Amino acid sequence: MFYGTAASDGIGIGNVMIIEEHTLSYSPKTVIDPDAESQRYNDAVNAFCENTMAQADALRASTGDKEAEILEGHIQIIKDPYLNGEIEKLIANGTCAESALEQMCDQFITVFSMADDELTKQRASDVRDIKAGMLGILLGVKEIKISDAPKGTVLVAHELTPSMTAGIVKENIVGIVTETGGKTSHSAILARALEIPAVLSVEGAVSSLANGQKVIVDGSEGIVIESPDSEQMEIYTQKRDAFIKERRELEKYKGKETVSASGEVYELFCNIGKPEDAVKAMDFDGEGVGLFRTEFLFMDRDAVPTEDEQFEAYKKAALILKGKPLIIRTLDIGGDKDLPYLGLKKEENPFMGFRAIRYCLKNNDLFKSQIRAILRASAFGDIRIMFPLITTLDELRAGKQLVENIKLELKEANISFDENIKVGVMAETSSAAVIADLLAKEADFFSIGTNDLTGYTMACDRGNSDVSYLYSALQPSVLRLIKNIIECGVKNNIPVGMCGEAAANPMMIPLLISFGLTEFSVSAPSVLKVRKTISQWTKQEADKVAEKVMTFATEQEVTDYLKTII
Numbered sequence: 182m183f184y185g186t187a188a189s190d191g192i193g194i195g196n197v198m199i200i201e202e203h204t205l206s207y208s209p210k211t212v213i214d215p216d217a218e219s220q221r222y223n224d225a226v227n228a229f230c231e232n233t234m235a236q237a238d239a240l241r242a243s244t245g246d247k248e249a250e251i252l253e254g255h256i257q258i259i260k261d262p263y264l265n266g267e268i269e270k271l272i273a274n275g276t277c278a279e280s281a282l283e284q285m286c287d288q289f290i291t292v293f294s295m296a297d298d299e300l301t302k303q304r305a306s307d308v309r310d311i312k313a314g315m316l317g318i319l320l321g322v323k324e325i326k327i328s329d330a331p332k333g334t335v336l337v338a339h340e341l342t343p344s345m346t347a348g349i350v351k352e353n354i355v356g357i358v359t360e361t362g363g364k365t366s367h368s369a370i371l372a373r374a375l376e377i378p379a380v381l382s383v384e385g386a387v388s389s390l391a392n393g394q395k396v397i398v399d400g401s402e403g404i405v406i407e408s409p410d411s412e413q414m415e416i417y418t419q420k421r422d423a424f425i426k427e428r429r430e431l432e433k434y435k436g437k438e439t440v441s442a443s444g445e446v447y448e449l450f451c452n453i454g455k456p457e458d459a460v461k462a463m464d465f466d467g468e469g470v471g472l473f474r475t476e477f478l479f480m481d482r483d484a485v486p487t488e489d490e491q492f493e494a495y496k497k498a499a500l501i502l503k504g505k506p507l508i509i510r511t512l513d514i515g516g517d518k519d520l521p522y523l524g525l526k527k528e529e530n531p532f533m534g535f536r537a538i539r540y541c542l543k544n545n546d547l548f549k550s551q552i553r554a555i556l557r558a559s560a561f562g563d564i565r566i567m568f569p570l571i572t573t574l575d576e577l578r579a580g581k582q583l584v585e586n587i588k589l590e591l592k593e594a595n596i597s598f599d600e601n602i603k604v605g606v607m608a609e610t611s612s613a614a615v616i617a618d619l620l621a622k623e624a625d626f627f628s629i630g631t632n633d634l635t636g637y638t639m640a641c642d643r644g645n646s647d648v649s650y651l652y653s654a655l656q657p658s659v660l661r662l663i664k665n666i667i668e669c670g671v672k673n674n675i676p677v678g679m680c681g682e683a684a685a686n687p688m689m690i691p692l693l694i695s696f697g698l699t700e701f702s703v704s705a706p707s708v709l710k711v712r713k714t715i716s717q718w719t720k721q722e723a724d725k726v727a728e729k730v731m732t733f734a735t736e737q738e739v740t741d742y743l744k745t746i747i
């Protein structure tokens with residue numbers, strides 16, 4: 182039995198499929214047909230150049246010429262007559278293509294690494310990249326496609342990156358187990374949205390479990406049982422059925438208003454990652470979408486989606502929602518969300534780095550095409566724009582200015598859009614929380630992103646199990662910031678929602694009701710449970726609870742007390 186972080190409720194029983202990072206190892210061979218080997222090598226060079234050219238075109242569209250030129254430089258290097266001549270000589274002498282390539286690349290890497298100037302040194306890492314790309318092609322290393330997983334699969338991986346999870350076919354995956362990640366890491370969020378039981382941060386899962394092995398994944402308790410015996414199978418089959426029954430009982434909240442016991446009405450929205458998820462949001466009775474994580478549109482592909490592709494996606498979601506609100510968050514990449522084709526620099530500290538609104542404001546073409554797409558789609562529904570990771574008023578102003586500029590362009594081109602489109606701030610940094618009074622004067626709405634707000638406030642990474650004891654939105658410091666954001670919104674007459682995972686936490690809900698939150702945005706499967714919880718509180722009772730909670734000095738005191746009253 183293994184223990185980890187309970188990241189997505191439910192019980193999954195199925196067979197393990199290990200997602201391993203591929204290796205580029207091989208055994209050097211002596212070739213008997215050098216001509217055929219030379220042909221194989223040249224075919225690989227052509228394939229490499231084709232792939233690289235496509236990546237360079239994508240980069241040019243997204244990031245600009247400079248980055249694209251670096252990739253085009255890779256084509257020049259692999260076609261270098263000296264390099265090729267030497268490789269051909271080695272092959273003619275019976276060396277296999279992989280080995281010939283590696284020997285020559287390693288020579289170049291050694292020479293470049295010893296240079297004094299940075300530019301030449303950089304060439305060494307270019308050659309390393311080229312070597313890896315070429316070896317991948319020569320060895321025919323295929324990426325494992327999660328989308329090909331058969332029914333009843335439990336995915337087991339060191340880490341499930343957002344782009345990997347984007348390929349999951351819900352019907353086929355009954356459980357997820359990873360060696361890293363916490364409750365609010367993106368694989369956890371996606372697992373919950375897909376209603377797939379998940380246990381994360383299970384040490385040694387990849388080496389201890391075997392492909393095809395039967396396992397039980399208890400995503401509610403954070404337990405994984407390998408090769409269960411018949412007694413365990415019986416217990417967990419019953420647990421699984423009970424879980425499904427409880428979910429069914431919540432059905433009576435379907436079609437109802439979201440209203441507290443004292444009559445205050447709330448908006449209850451869903452978080453989505455793809456336009457099709459809007460169908461699910463509606464099926465689960467969401468009253469709109471409070472967070473469309475648009476970065477998922479940019480994943481699982483080789484290039485930035487065009488303005489038209491994005492327009493179609495946003496329009497599709499708006500049409501599915503039939504006039505219900507759709508808050509579209511602009512591209513939030515960086516941190517744990519990488520887009521390899523953008524060629525983002527490796528950073529020492531990516532969560533503090535060049536990400537989200539910071540990246541977008543510096544990559545005008547990419548940002549402009551997203552805003553244009555959102556504005557064009559706003560003619561088809563109640564669309565609102567939200568900027569992620571705002572830390573300064575300048576960023577909000579720059580984002581709003583861009584929206585205004587694009588509105589003018591669209592007007593001139595006679596393209597319809599919602600002239601009164603609302604532009605809001607995702608309040609998810611400590612800075613935004615502290616200057617919420619200033620931001621509230623210029624934003625049309627706030628949505629509190631507790632996943633990041635907790636991380637930045639507590640200075641801990643949401644996926645790092647060593648510091649997970651600190652990572653709680655119920656920490657007094659985080660609660661004070663949440664209260665401040667909501668109160669500043671209320672004072673300035675702008676609506677304040679919450680789209681971080683804490684919005685679905687039954688212990689948090691009375692506090693949010695008391696502080697004055699008006700919109701909750703949660704994963705689709707949580708909608709009915711949140712509606713039920715809200716219905717159990719009167720404003721007066723919630724106020725009493727909040728008043729008491731805000732006197733506590735530690736998270737332990739907060740949770741101990743809240744556990745006694747829910």
Ligand code: PEP
Pocket residue numbers: 472474513609629630631632633634680681682
């Ligand atoms: C958040 O930070 O709370 C949030 C909702 O955004 P994400 O989880 O995508 O960072």
Ligand code: MG
Pocket residue numbers: 569609630632633
């Ligand atoms: Mg965030």
